[in-house]
Amino acid sequence: MALIATYALPGVGEAQTLESLKGGSLMRTFDLAPLYRATVGFDQIADLMDRALTDTSNATSYPPYNIEKTGEDGWRISIAVAGFSDADLNVELRENALIVTADKAKDDEERTYLHRGIATRAFERRFALADHVRVTGASHVDGMLHIDLVREVPESLKPRRIEIAKGETFDTKAVAAQELN
Incomplete structure (x- = not known):
């Protein structure tokens, strides 16, 4: 089974391609451009996906x-x-x-x-x-x-649970006194 992975940082309309040839030809295209445009702060996930699509060091099973x-x-x-x-x-x-x-x-x-x-x-x-x-x-x-x-x-x-207090959560009289000063 020959495995060919091509990669370039996708821009709008560009795609990452993974071809697997076995007997016939099978081509799968992953367009990750919308993912890169719509996410902020998920650099580690994007890097992991990039490495998974382009890394050939783990191609062997040994x-x-x-x-x-x-x-x-x-x-x-x-x-x-x-x-x-x-x-x-x-x-x-x-x-x-x-x-x-x-x-x-x-x-x-x-x-x-x-x-x-x-x-x-x-x-x-x-x-x-x-x-x-x-x-x-x-x-x-x-x-x-x-x-x-x-x-x-x-x-x-x-994760922690925040208790919901009844009534006001802060002292409104103290806030009003600070605003007057």
């Missing part, structure tokens, strides 16, 4: 991974990294992006392989994280790299 929900505000990313040691792996958090990289595992020069089916090539896998999601830990067990995440929204950003 290494395979799972994302599982571990609680109301918790997740675990499990990446199959057979053949890599702890020293080969690097987990980094940069600007709401979790980046997992691995250098190619050192081959044992004394080994002769008749069949080599376990891939140990270098890779970089990126995961976009929402605001207030932080990494709580990472472990490497039995060829699986597990990265635990949790969302911790600050109290000041959580």
Whole structure:
């Protein structure tokens, strides 16, 4: 399956195009120009959509991974990294992006392989994280790299209920006295 993505910052009437060719020709056009014109303050969402449409680094499925929900505000990313040691792996958090990289595992020069089916090539896998999601830990067990995440929204950003008072909400006599002075 060949995947071709073309991108330019859309203006009025311009579009982003994603073509997928498999046997015949299938073309899908996403016109995001109205979205850019009608939104203010949603730059992160627009950037995420741009990266999703243009990023080819995640086009490969290597290494395979799972994302599982571990609680109301918790997740675990499990990446199959057979053949890599702890020293080969690097987990980094940069600007709401979790980046997992691995250098190619050192081959044992004394080994002769008749069949080599376990891939140990270098890779970089990126995961976009929402605001207030932080990494709580990472472990490497039995060829699986597990990265635990949790969302911790600050109290000041959580919804709160405002009680409705009966009558006036401020002292009208004090306001009137200040206006006279």
